[in-house]
Amino acid sequence: MDIYLPIARVEIATFLIFGLGGMVGLLSGLFGVGGGFLLTPLLMMIGIPPAVAAASDTNQVVAASVSGTIAHSRNGNVDFRLGLIIVAGGLLGGTYGATLVRALRTAGNFEVVVKLAYVLMLLIIGLFMFFESLKAIRSKGDREIKSNSAVLRLAKRLPLQVDFPVSGISCSAVMLFVLGLLIGLLAALMGVGGGFIMLPVMIYVLGMPTHKAVGTSIFTVVFTAINVTLAQSILNHSVDIILALILLVGSSLGAHFGEKIGRNLKAERLRIIFSLLVLGVMTKMMIELLKFPASLIAIGGGH
Amino acid sequence: MKRLTLLVGLVFLLYTGNAEAVTEGELSIETNPTQIKIGLGFSGQPVDVFGRVPEGSQLYLKITSPVHKLPLDKKGKVGPLWMDVEHVKVDGIPKVYQVWTTGDIDDLPSGLKEETGISSDYGFIRASAGVYKEKDGAKESLPRELADEYIDALVKIYENQGLYTLREGVIRTGADNRFRFTIDVPANVPQQELLLSAYAVKDGKIIDTVKVHLAVRSVGIVNWVRRLAVANGPMYGTITVILALAGGLVISVFSNMMEKVFSGKTRMEAEIE
Numbered sequence: 001m002d003i004y005l006p007i008a009r010v011e012i013a014t015f016l017i018f019g020l021g022g023m024v025g026l027l028s029g030l031f032g033v034g035g036g037f038l039l040t041p042l043l044m045m046i047g048i049p050p051a052v053a054a055a056s057d058t059n060q061v062v063a064a065s066v067s068g069t070i071a072h073s074r075n076g077n078v079d080f081r082l083g084l085i086i087v088a089g090g091l092l093g094g095t096y097g098a099t100l101v102r103a104l105r106t107a108g109n110f111e112v113v114v115k116l117a118y119v120l121m122l123l124i125i126g127l128f129m130f131f132e133s134l135k136a137i138r139s140k141g142d143r144e145i146k147s148n149s150a151v152l153r154l155a156k157r158l159p160l161q162v163d164f165p166v167s168g169i170s171c172s173a174v175m176l177f178v179l180g181l182l183i184g185l186l187a188a189l190m191g192v193g194g195g196f197i198m199l200p201v202m203i204y205v206l207g208m209p210t211h212k213a214v215g216t217s218i219f220t221v222v223f224t225a226i227n228v229t230l231a232q233s234i235l236n237h238s239v240d241i242i243l244a245l246i247l248l249v250g251s252s253l254g255a256h257f258g259e260k261i262g263r264n265l266k267a268e269r270l271r272i273i274f275s276l277l278v279l280g281v282m283t284k285m286m287i288e289l290l291k292f293p294a295s296l297i298a299i300g301g302g303h
Numbered sequence: 304m305k306r307l308t309l310l311v312g313l314v315f316l317l318y319t320g321n322a323e324a325v326t327e328g329e330l331s332i333e334t335n336p337t338q339i340k341i342g343l344g345f346s347g348q349p350v351d352v353f354g355r356v357p358e359g360s361q362l363y364l365k366i367t368s369p370v371h372k373l374p375l376d377k378k379g380k381v382g383p384l385w386m387d388v389e390h391v392k393v394d395g396i397p398k399v400y401q402v403w404t405t406g407d408i409d410d411l412p413s414g415l416k417e418e419t420g421i422s423s424d425y426g427f428i429r430a431s432a433g434v435y436k437e438k439d440g441a442k443e444s445l446p447r448e449l450a451d452e453y454i455d456a457l458v459k460i461y462e463n464q465g466l467y468t469l470r471e472g473v474i475r476t477g478a479d480n481r482f483r484f485t486i487d488v489p490a491n492v493p494q495q496e497l498l499l500s501a502y503a504v505k506d507g508k509i510i511d512t513v514k515v516h517l518a519v520r521s522v523g524i525v526n527w528v529r530r531l532a533v534a535n536g537p538m539y540g541t542i543t544v545i546l547a548l549a550g551g552l553v554i555s556v557f558s559n560m561m562e563k564v565f566s567g568k569t570r571m572e573a574e575i576e
Contacts, residue, residue, distance in 0.1 A: 226544050239539070297378075
């Protein structure tokens with residue numbers, strides 16, 4: 001059954017959109033990421049214009065992350081207090097990031113720098129997480145990370161120390177706010193939601209248990225996604241509500257089941273699968289950057 | 304006498320008052336449907352185009368939409384990497400440009416090509432389109448050779464989407480110089496008024512011209528969404544966010560209920576086990 005999308009101005013099979021949403025929602029529930037990095041290129045592949053794909057998938061991220069947050073919170077895996085402090089920093093960082101993007105674009109070579117930085121960041125995160133979790137699987141010892149990072153040691157000396165009993169850590173609220181600000185800035189520069197960066201930071205820098213980091217990360221993604229959806233609607237009028245509604249039904253269901261699957265996975269196995277996903281995305285980006293494009297000129301818009 | 308005049312007048316009207324009102328030497332063209340309505344189930348629309356051409360003439364039919372503006376990106380190599388290296392805007396170009404004819408386009412003298420805006424290589428599209436870069440709010444037009452590269456690429460994209468086409472010699476006239484053919488209007492047709500410009504050409508001259516409008520408009524929920532998205536972005540954005548929040552909540556609750564129904568036990572019982 002095909003449906004006409006009013007803003008995208010194309011007709012697409014409804015079940016195809018539903019299936020794509022479900023697949024991406026599964027990743028959201030499993031890893032606490034938004035999924036936009038996968039969904040936007042997939043939507044473009046099936047004929048959705050780039051600007052509409054980017055805007056509409058952010059809207060479905062709202063639904064998937066709400067569904068995932070509810071599912072994770074039922075298992076006590078969402079630290080709302082910690083998450084809200086990071087979100088406050090993230091929203092401010094995202095706003096500054098947008099200004100910084102405009103300034104860097106004028107300076108020139110912005111896209112080259114951003115794309116290379118993104119690939120490098122994915123490579124470092126992916127490899128680090130892969131080897132760390134492989135070591136954890138082989139050691140068969142204590143499964144969670146006991147972080148004693150320099151950042152955490154610094155955080156313990158900063159003011160506004162707060163206990164977060166859900167995550168089992170205590171940390172300076174100032175540090176959390178600054179981390180959120182940096183992640184928001186980075187996310188705005190790279191045009192991503194931030195889940196990719198948030199999860200490893202929560203696990204390795206803050207020392208949060210893996211499942212709680214996943215749940216709290218997906219909670220923070222709700223707010224980032226709402227912020228971007230509103231911005232896209234006001235500035236670009238490119239959110240297709242019909243497309244977003246079909247996607248969100250699929251992705252909300254997918255997120256719910258993603259949480260169920262993740263709950264049954266041991267923490268180090270979850271981390272290794274996530275690292276493989278990150279390395280997979282990095283490889284895909286490198287191939288796209290290196291291979292001769294199918295067409296040198298294309299209609300603009302999108303990420 | 305008065306009655307006779309009235310009778311003659313009535314007969315005259317009856318004879319000339321049929322739907323086409325065509326006399327010899329006149330071109331007529333109609334479409335069915337006369338407007339295209341786009342709803343949620345729209346997947347393109349076949350449109351019958353029919354009418355009559357003057358005896359011995361060739362028919363050249365051009366279908367165009369109003370001009371619009373859009374961005375184009377060009378990829379280039381930066382070291383070993385392929386990236387977007389140039390961003391331009393193209394304006395003065397219609398989203399729909401179709402030419403359907405009974406004869407060859409190149410049989411038209413160059414003067415007539417210019418008058419009708421019809422050529423076999425989309426030359427008039429290139430001539431009317433402008434390509435420019437925007438920097439610090441100022442427009443910088445590209446030189447013709449560079450602009451043509453972008454326009455040619457855009458024409459190719461529109462051809463692949465079924466929006467641009469040149470169909471020479473496709474229209475056949477039958478008995479009484481009547482013709483009938485079908486245009487497949489694609490789903491991504493712009494929601495504007497399409498203009499069908501028909502020219503009857505004989506001995507190198509245009510002997511008749513008819514222009515017909517084909518309205519393309521959205522209806523129902525498609526119309527409501529498009530209007531709200533453009534006219535009131537903040538309200539539209541708020542509605543989409545609320546729907547997404549509600550959707551995520553409802554589906555989560557529903558999934559959990561279904562899980563309980565199928566597992567036949569409560570969550571607590573499952574955790575105790």
